[in-house]
Amino acid sequence: MSYTLDRADLADLARGAALLGTGGGGDPYIGRLLVDQALKETGRTITVLDPAELDDDMFVIPTAQMGAPTVMVEKIPRGDEAVIALRTLERHLGRRADATMPIECGGINSMIPLLVAAHTGLPVVDADGMGRAFPELQMETFSVYGVPGSPLAIGGENDEMVIIDTGHDNKRMEWLARGITIRMGGVAHIAEYSMTGADVKRTAVPNTLTLGLRIGRALRTARAEHRDPIAALAATMADTLYNKVRVLFRGKVVDVERRTEAGFARGNATLEAFDGDGKLELTFQNEHLVARVNGEVRCVVPDLICVLDIDTAEPITTEGLRYGQRAVVVGISTPDLMRSPEALAVFGPRAFGLDVEFRPVEELVPE
Template identity: 90%
Template structure:
């Protein structure tokens, strides 16, 4: 069922998107401010469509930002780059989009389609192609289940646009687009994976914008009512496609090694336990990929690894990790269509060069 989204919803959605971003996806707070300003200048609401309501022949063009999240902290978008990419792809296809959609529901890319919607009047489909955030463009459920990502349009901050068409080779599309993005300063905006409504219903993770909004609202109201936000989160997730929540570790951040290379933020974060001698290490590439406690894997991609403030349960992004932070690290199970052999071949641990096989978080940390 379709619904409207307004400025009052943005803070909760940004909080939920930060959690679903598993540390990456870009800071949703910046995206929230961009959408808020666009809504002030427009009708003030955005129409969000349930994917089940889409006509099979409707043209859906997802929009997003790509690049290193660490660059985004200092390189704020102008605000019209994603619209320019969408319009360039429409011209290339010779068709206008019926709606836009997120490629990922985590981080700033939960907000980019909303920014496009606020500036164009297009509706936004309540679904995405990652069910979280991933660092590379071929790492999409769209790609896994047969939708080509190209032709892809890239929009830069100086008004330039680039079209990349690699046919059904989504990995090469990512490689070329990453190179263009680096030359645009490390951040660019894109329109890609144009598809029909039938394709959306077949390949997308459904209702993830609603999920992000629900997560953010749950964490906020639990704090306001002086309830345990982690218990409230687990209860909220229990009737969703992300139904297993596990506490992996509680401790203090004692080291963060972070570098920006080849268009990604890569590194490690180390936490030591509040009590005892335990140690957790997280490896990330934009997003958290694997969490090890005393050398043993406790959660691994594509399951979600989320770092939250120990007192407020506010999500902490990879670029926001700092020495001395008190944190709780949780693991969350991903939907079944993200755990198939086909999906794991595209965005499982081996796809990131990790010498680890995927095991569900609920098996690694029994409830």
């Protein structure tokens, strides 16, 4: 069912999107502030469209930010760059968008289409192409199931406009766009994967904005009522496509190694159990890719690895990890369309150079 989103919903959505970002995707707090300011200035609310209700011939252009999350902490967007990218792509295609949509539901890219909607009045489709956050543009269910990302438009903070068209080669599209983004200062805004309503229904992970809202509300309410937020999270996910939640580890952050490299935030983090008996090691490229407890894999991409503050249950991003933080690390199953052989070839562990085979988190950590 379609519905209206307003400023009061943004804090919960940002919290849920931070969790779905699996540590990456850019801090949605900054995106939340940008959307809130735009809605305040325009007086608009945002219409969120259920993908099941889309007309097959509806024209949808997803919008997003790309770049290293560590850069965005210091390089806050002006606010209209994604609109520039959208309008540039519309001119190139000779067709106006009927709606926009996230390419990923995690992190700041849950917010960028809302920012576009606040400025333009376009509705936003309640779906995305990652079901979480991934670091590269070809890592989309859109791409896996046959939608070309090209042509892609990039909008920069100095009103630069770039069109990239690599046909059906979405990986090369990512490579070229990453180079341009680096030269724009490490962060840029894009419009890509233009598609019909029929394509959305066939290739997108459905109702993920709603999922982010539900997660954010559940964590907030559990904290206010002094209930276990992890139990509340598991209960919230039970009737969704993400219905397996496993606690992987509880402990303190004892080491973080992080670097910005080739347009990505890469690194490792180590947590030590509170009793000193056991360690968890995280490897990330913008997002957490694999969690190992005492050397054994407990969760691996594309399943979600989420680090939460143990007292508040607020998600901690990879750029926010610090020595001494007390955290609980949670693994969450991804939808089946993200676990197919075709999907794993694009965003499974081997796609990141990991010498690990994918196994579902519910098998690695049985109840």
